[in-house]
Each structure stands twice: as C-alpha cells, then as structure tokens.
Amino acid sequence: MTTVIMRTTARAIVPIVLVVSISLFIEGHNLPGGGFIGGVLTTTAFAIIYMGFGLDFLERGILGRDVDPGKEPSRDRVVVAYRRLFAYGFAIAVVSGLAPLAFGQPFLTQTFVMLEGVPIYDHLEVASAIAFDFGVYCVVVGGLLTILSVVGAE
Amino acid sequence: MSPDLAVVVAAVAVPFVAAALTPLFFRVLGEETGFAGTVVALASFSLLATQYGSEGTVALEWIPALNVALRFYVDGWALLFALLASGIGALIFTYSPAYMHGQSGLVRYYAALFAFMGSIIGVALAADLIAIFLFWELTSLASFVLIGFYTADDSSQYAARMAMFITVGGGLFLLVGFLMLSVVAADILGSGAAFDLAAMLEESDAMATALRDRGLFLPVLGLLAIGAGTKSAQVPLHFWLPNAMAAPTPVSAFLHSATMVKVGVYFIGRVRPMLVGPEWLFLFATLGLTTMTVCAIMAVAATDIKELLAYSTASHLGLMVAGFGFTSVYGAETGVFHLLNHALFKAALFLVAGIIAHEAGTREINKLGGLRHDLPVTAAITTVAALSMAGIPPFNGFYSKELLFEAAVEASHYHDIGLLGWLYPAVAVFGSIFTVLYSLRFLSLFVGDRPEALDYVQSPPVTMLVSPAVLALLAAVVSVDPQLAVDVIVQSGLEATAVDPGEMHVGLPTSYSTPVGMSAVTIAVGLAAFPFYDRLHDGIRGVVGPTPPIRPNWWYDVIIEGLTDEGRWFAETLHNGLLRTYATWVLSGICAFALAGFVAAGAIDSIGVGTEVTVAMGLVLLVAVVGALAVVLSDTHVAGVLTLSILGFMIAIFYILGSAPDLALTQLVVETLVLVLFLLVIEEIPAIERIAVGTTVRDVALSLVVGVTAFITVLVSSGARPAGSTDIARYFAAQAVPEGGGTNIVNVTLVDFRGFDTLGELAVVALAAISILTLIVMRGRGDERSAARSDDDAIETRDTDTTTGGTDE
Numbered sequence: 001m002t003t004v005i006m007r008t009t010a011r012a013i014v015p016i017v018l019v020v021s022i023s024l025f026i027e028g029h030n031l032p033g034g035g036f037i038g039g040v041l042t043t044t045a046f047a048i049i050y051m052g053f054g055l056d057f058l059e060r061g062i063l064g065r066d067v068d069p070g071k072e073p074s075r076d077r078v079v080v081a082y083r084r085l086f087a088y089g090f091a092i093a094v095v096s097g098l099a100p101l102a103f104g105q106p107f108l109t110q111t112f113v114m115l116e117g118v119p120i121y122d123h124l125e126v127a128s129a130i131a132f133d134f135g136v137y138c139v140v141v142g143g144l145l146t147i148l149s150v151v152g153a154e
Numbered sequence: 155m156s157p158d159l160a161v162v163v164a165a166v167a168v169p170f171v172a173a174a175l176t177p178l179f180f181r182v183l184g185e186e187t188g189f190a191g192t193v194v195a196l197a198s199f200s201l202l203a204t205q206y207g208s209e210g211t212v213a214l215e216w217i218p219a220l221n222v223a224l225r226f227y228v229d230g231w232a233l234l235f236a237l238l239a240s241g242i243g244a245l246i247f248t249y250s251p252a253y254m255h256g257q258s259g260l261v262r263y264y265a266a267l268f269a270f271m272g273s274i275i276g277v278a279l280a281a282d283l284i285a286i287f288l289f290w291e292l293t294s295l296a297s298f299v300l301i302g303f304y305t306a307d308d309s310s311q312y313a314a315r316m317a318m319f320i321t322v323g324g325g326l327f328l329l330v331g332f333l334m335l336s337v338v339a340a341d342i343l344g345s346g347a348a349f350d351l352a353a354m355l356e357e358s359d360a361m362a363t364a365l366r367d368r369g370l371f372l373p374v375l376g377l378l379a380i381g382a383g384t385k386s387a388q389v390p391l392h393f394w395l396p397n398a399m400a401a402p403t404p405v406s407a408f409l410h411s412a413t414m415v416k417v418g419v420y421f422i423g424r425v426r427p428m429l430v431g432p433e434w435l436f437l438f439a440t441l442g443l444t445t446m447t448v449c450a451i452m453a454v455a456a457t458d459i460k461e462l463l464a465y466s467t468a469s470h471l472g473l474m475v476a477g478f479g480f481t482s483v484y485g486a487e488t489g490v491f492h493l494l495n496h497a498l499f500k501a502a503l504f505l506v507a508g509i510i511a512h513e514a515g516t517r518e519i520n521k522l523g524g525l526r527h528d529l530p531v532t533a534a535i536t537t538v539a540a541l542s543m544a545g546i547p548p549f550n551g552f553y554s555k556e557l558l559f560e561a562a563v564e565a566s567h568y569h570d571i572g573l574l575g576w577l578y579p580a581v582a583v584f585g586s587i588f589t590v591l592y593s594l595r596f597l598s599l600f601v602g603d604r605p606e607a608l609d610y611v612q613s614p615p616v617t618m619l620v621s622p623a624v625l626a627l628l629a630a631v632v633s634v635d636p637q638l639a640v641d642v643i644v645q646s647g648l649e650a651t652a653v654d655p656g657e658m659h660v661g662l663p664t665s666y667s668t669p670v671g672m673s674a675v676t677i678a679v680g681l682a683a684f685p686f687y688d689r690l691h692d693g694i695r696g697v698v699g700p701t702p703p704i705r706p707n708w709w710y711d712v713i714i715e716g717l718t719d720e721g722r723w724f725a726e727t728l729h730n731g732l733l734r735t736y737a738t739w740v741l742s743g744i745c746a747f748a749l750a751g752f753v754a755a756g757a758i759d760s761i762g763v764g765t766e767v768t769v770a771m772g773l774v775l776l777v778a779v780v781g782a783l784a785v786v787l788s789d790t791h792v793a794g795v796l797t798l799s800i801l802g803f804m805i806a807i808f809y810i811l812g813s814a815p816d817l818a819l820t821q822l823v824v825e826t827l828v829l830v831l832f833l834l835v836i837e838e839i840p841a842i843e844r845i846a847v848g849t850t851v852r853d854v855a856l857s858l859v860v861g862v863t864a865f866i867t868v869l870v871s872s873g874a875r876p877a878g879s880t881d882i883a884r885y886f887a888a889q890a891v892p893e894g895g896g897t898n899i900v901n902v903t904l905v906d907f908r909g910f911d912t913l914g915e916l917a918v919v920a921l922a923a924i925s926i927l928t929l930i931v932m933r934g935r936g937d938e939r940s941a942a943r944s945d946d947d948a949i950e951t952r953d954t955d956t957t958t959g960g961t962d963e
Contacts, residue, residue, distance in 0.1 A: 024819070028898060028901045029894075029895070029896035029897075029898055029901055029902065029905075030896050030897040030898050031897075031898055032815040032816045032818075032819045032898060032900075033816075033819065033898070033901070034816070034898070034900070034901040034904060034905070035905070036820065036904075037816070037819050037820050037823055040820070040823040040824055040827055041823045041826075041827075043827055044823060044826050044827045044830055047827060047830040047831060047834060048830060050834060051830060051833060051834050083923075083927070086919070086920050086923055087920070089916070089920075090916055090917070090920050093912075093913055093916055094913070097909065097913065107910070108909040108910055108913070110894065110905065110906040110909065111895075112894070112895030112896075125895055127894070127895045127896060129894065129895075129896070129902070129905040129906050129909075132905050132909060132912075133901075133904075133905045135916065136904075136905070136912060136916060139916045139919050139920055140919060142923070143919040143920055143922065143923035144827075144919075144923075146923040146926070146927060147922070147923050147926050147927075148831070150926060150927055150930050151835075151926065151930070152834060152835070
C-alpha cells in the first residue's frame, strides 16, 4: 500500500481530515459532531498515515527518533504516548465529573456561560461539557491508536 | 451497658489495617513481623475486653437502599468467640517467627493471618446477614491462601483448592438460607430489619412461626446446616480438614482447630434460639454425634500427628454441634463450654505438634517416642492438654463432655424420640472411647523409649514454648476451677444460645448419676483397650484403605475429575480456537434466548409492521441489500471490503434521510475507519478458501436466524414505544438549550444529560485497548522455555526486519 499514489493522496488529505475532525469535535455541542466522532476521524487520519508510510514513520520520519526494528511494538514511545493519551483522557473525563462536587452539585453536572463581546466571534459560548467531551476525544483517539498500532505491528 | 460503636468497629478494623500495612512491617521488622502481629492482636483483644459485659446492637450505614448495614451485635457469646480469636491470634503471632524462620513468602503469610483475624472477629460480632456472609467467606479466602502457603507443593495446592471448594460452596448454601430468612424477616419485622439478625433473634418465636407457616423452616434449617457443616467439617464434608493440614502448623492451630472451623458451631449456637425444635434435634444431634464418632475412629487410624489432631478436631466439632443439637439447656452448656475448652487444649496440642515437627524433623507417629527427655516443658504442656482432650477428670475437657452425656440422656425427656433416646447416649460413649484412645496415643509420644532412628532433638526457642504454655496454663486453671470460667464468660455465652438459660454449675461430681457412669465406662474401656491400639489402628486402616467408596474424599476426587473432564470437553467444543465456532455458539445462543424471551413475554403477537418508507429510503435500502449480496458473493477480499462499505455508507445515508445527522456522521467515520483498517491488513488475510457445503448451509441458516431475530427485536422494541415522542424525548428536546447550552441534542445528551453512561462507555474503550495491549504483550510470556524460544525468535525477526528495512530504503 506504500505506493506513490497513496503517499501523495495521504499528504493532501490527512491535514484536511485532521482539521475537519477537530472542528467536528469543537462544534459538536451545537452542530453534528462531538468527541467520539472527532476522535474516530482523527484516528482515521493516523490510519491513513500508517497505510501510506508504514508503522515506524511517525517515530522515525516525524519525530526523528531511532527505532529498534523488531522490538515489541508496545514499547514504542509513540505507543506509550497513545497509552498515556487514553489514560489521561479518562482522567480528564472523571475529574471534569468530580469538579461539580466541589460546588455542591452532583457528579457530572455540566453548566455553560455565554461570553459577550469576544473579538471575531462576538458572542461565544463556553460549556463545561467541552472538558468532558475532550476526555472522550482523548480516550477514543488514544485507545483506537493503541489498538491500531499494536495490532498493525503484528 | 450498651456497646460503643467506635470501639467495636476499631476491633474489627485494626487487623485489616495491619494486613494492608504488612509489607511495611516486614520491611522494618523482617522475620520478627510476628511480634508486631502479637501487638495488633492484643490491641484488638483489649478493645474487645473493654466491651466486656455490654450487650446490644450498634450499626454503621452501608447500603441504606437495600437495608444492609454494618451492624454489630455484642453479647457474651460474640465476645467469647471474638476474644478467643484475638487472644489465640496473639499467641499464634508470637509462635510464628520461630516456626516460620527462613521461609519465603512471609508477607503473604502474615497479611493473610491479619486479614483472617479481622474477618473472624467480624463474623463473631456481625449482626447483619450480608456482613456475616462477607466475613464468613473472607475467612474461607484467608484459609485458602494459608493452606496453599507452600505454592510449590502440589498436595498443598490440592488441599487449598479442596478447602476453598467445600467451605466457599457451603457458604453459598448459607447465603440462600440468609435470603430466605431476610424475605420472611422483611414481612414480619418490617423492611428495615430484613437483614438484621439481632432483630430476628429478639423475635425468635414470631420468626419461627412465620417460617413454619410459609414452609420455609426446613429449607432454612437445611441450608444453614450445610453452610455450618461444611465450615465446621461435619461428616460427610469433613474430609477437607485433614487435608488442610498441608498448611504451616501455626495456621492449623489457629484456623483449623481453634477459630475458623468453629465459625459453623458458633453460628449454630447463634441461631439456636430461633430454630430450635424437634427437627433441630434430629438434624444436629445426629450430625454431631456421627461426626464425633466417625472422626474419632479415623483419628485412631491416623499415622501422622497432625492428621490425628485434625480428625480429632473434626470429632470435637461434632461434639459441639451435637451439644447445640440437644434442645435442653445442658446442650447449650456443652456447646459453649466445649468451644472454650477445645480452643484451649487443641490449639496447645497443635503448637506442640509444631514443636515436635520442627525439632524432631518428623510427624510420623511410629517414628516418635520418649520425647519427654528432650522436650520436658513440652511434655508437661501435652500432659495437661491431652488428658483434657481425653476428658479425664479433673481436666477441663471432662466437664464439657460430662455435660454432653447429660444432654444426651436428657434428650428423651424433652422429646418423644423412641429408640434414639438410647442410641444418642450409646453413640456418645462409643465415640468418646476412641477419643480417650487417640489422646493417650498422642501423650505416649512423650513416654516410653526413644526409637533408635530418631535424630537429635533440639529444644525449642522460648517464643515457641510461651504460646502453648499459656494455653495449657489456662486449661489448667479451668480444670482446677471450672466455675470461674463459667462465671467469667461461659454463663453470658449460654444466655445468648439457650432458650431458657438458668444458672450454670459445673464441678467434679460428688454422687453417682447416669452421666458419671457413662464417663466411667468411657475411661475404663479406653484404658483397657489402649494396649490393643496398634491392632485397632491396623484394623481400621484395613477396612478403610481397600474400599475407597466409603471415604468421602474418594467421591470428591471422582466428582472433581468428572467436572474437570466435562468442563474440558465443553470448552473444547465451544472454544476450539476458531473464531467462527465462537460466533456460531454466541450468536445462536443470543438468538435463542432473545426469541424465547419474546415468546414468553407474548411480545410476538402484538407486532405491527408500519410502512412509512419514502422512495428515497427504499432506493437506499435496496442498494444496501444489493451491497450485502455482493459481499457474500465476492471472490476477493478487496471486492468484499469495498462492497461491505457500500452497505455501511448506504446505512449512513438512510440515517440522514431519517433525520439523524449525528448518527449518520458516526456511521460514516466508523465506516471509513473500518475500511482503512481493512486496507491496512488486507495483504495479511489468507486467501478465500472454498468451504464445505455443510458449513455453508450452517452459516446461511445462522445468518437468517440472526437477521430474523434482529428484525423482530426492532419491531418489538419500536412497537412497545408509545405513539409520538416519549416524555424523555420531549424533555431532552425542550431542555437541551436552556439546561445544556447546546443545540445538538444528541451531543448534549451524551456529555450532559447522560454523562454517566458516556463515562461507562469510555471505560469500555479504555478496557478494550488495555486488554488488546495485554494480550499481545503477554503472548510471549509462557514458562521459561518458551520465553527462551521467543528470545531466539526475536533475534531472528530482528535480522529479517533489518533486511526488509534495507530493501525499503
């Protein structure tokens, strides 16, 4: 699959996919989208990179690290980072749920504020749910990428 | 005086906290950790001692919604047992460092001992059925860990599994009995007292009547008896106890003679006022006397000193059960008093056995003798304890055995039991004769001549002597002044277990009565038969050895082997390593249960098929069906994957037409990801192979069944919905913006209204990732050989990888 066509296409579409996925995530509260959809789409972008450039490309090509060929994929630093990502994501979701307890509200209570007079946007809504949704996003991306890279390396 | 909640909770909690801190203790103290244990046990003991004389219930809320609370009930009976457990615990902890010197795994050993002590105190004090059950099973768990302490020894593992299987299995029977009790209690005493044993015991008569009215009396009695009988090693489920002697000797002394095995007896005593009656007499007196006799005979056949003591323990447990089984007040006196006496002399004897094994290096009865020369102090301890076990006056075992005889004789005065009125006393005497025999045999290890083969016997360290000496001293005190023990604690224990307790008096008999005659016969026949001990020993072995079916252990082995074979066959049929087999069984199972459920609930009749399909939807679905057919008919994987995604994308479009943009978006991205993943691994998938016609037919049938089930499920579940939108849907639609601040109802539902569900799903995703990671990382770890092999593999892979890497560049 590491053909020239594949690589060229990947170069063009991966940034687009990533931007779309992030916008889906951020706009999720008011338009179709959200943490789960954004996360899956981000994973798709990574999967396309893996397909076009091989599994070690992220470590070697982008991060400029040396990779021991043949060692356990689960020990790769990128995979370790994925694992951290889903652990942290889960932590973010739980902590964002615990935060309302400090204000005497039940677990996972969400609220929002409208910010008026913000430049460019004029008025901007900030929902506390975005923190929880970010946790969802991280868990999905981290979890799926862990599975993808570990299974892919087999 | 009513008990103090904080003190009671602390007494139970201190050992558990110590269990958690054991690694820390061990780091500081090393092998001396046992002495820290002594301090902890004494702390619990003194906390409990402050509650001496108090009576009443204290409770901590636990699961108020289910009326489950951490209730503790303090009375004489609970205190007697809890004080015994913590007191003997302290002695065992003192004894352990010297006995366990140089062993590995001491952290596990001490942690389990601590946890055990906490749970046994918990069982003694708990007044809530759920709490009792939990502590009860915790003691079994600790016992499992301790019996299996020598992890490299197969027989120890076998014994640990057996003990676990029998005692935890018995605990499950107990749980069912508890649930029946709680159902009745909830009706009689109100739902607040559904699990409150103390409240049930206060209303004993009402509970007993209600149980009888509902026909639950016998089931409850039977289930509790099975639970208590397995725990207290009653025939025919006694065989785990002799096997449990694979544990280190301090453990045997603590768990398998003085405390854990008495939990069953303790519990029988506890519920006695509520369930006592003719059935109670038949069940427990018969069970107890049978156990007492059978195990005493088996003790005579024993060749190992710990085996002898184990059978003897089971036999004495039988004595206590029989005592509680007799409905007269003497019965309760027997049970309570012998629980104390037996704990004192048997724990001492086990510790003596530990000293013998430790110093002489063997536990074979035939190889030991004349130990009084080498172990004079131990010999003195043994004299007191063994004579007490034999029930020779004036030692303390005599008094409680005398009470048993009295209760057995009295039984026929209370109930019309016909021939049993003669049989009970006769069996009690018959069993006791064997008790005298094996007690004398144990004592004879210390008299006579030393066998030539016996090596040099060291004298034991002081810490190993202190514990049995303290126990023997206490036994001696009770022997000299039994009324003292009665006044201090036994009387208050009696009040909790007897129906109409009176003032209890014990002492040496001054005039002739039937029980005195029975004791005289027992001791005289025992002494007269002792010279023929070896002949008896060989005779019993000659009968039991060649006919395995009379040994319950044989049945256990047969059943367990059978279950293992069945299980293996079952696993190989269902889980043969082929994904398609798994799918076949799982899917057909799900379909069968779902369809059966619909039929049973009568949901199939009310299905109405609505036909509100627009042209566009119909077209999309048609393409989807064509795509599905194409998947099945495709010859190559690429064609299969691509046609499969046609199906998936059509479903996404269907969602859009059904005005569910979020669902459609999710379907689209997941479909895309799956497609990309397939393309990533497509080269690795083996080529499509032709499969047999039979398999094809099976697969087609299965697919049809799955499809039909899904179809019916959708119809049934959407048909059950009220027309129009539901309350909850209207609520979500109306409140999304004002409450959640988002116009995307789906997302607001996910992150706000139903955030907890989403959190659960996140946990699932994280778990899936972790388990896949674990599976792949762990795959290489087998035994050492396979690890070595995979190292070789790794080197080879590295070589090949370098070459492929080179060509890629």
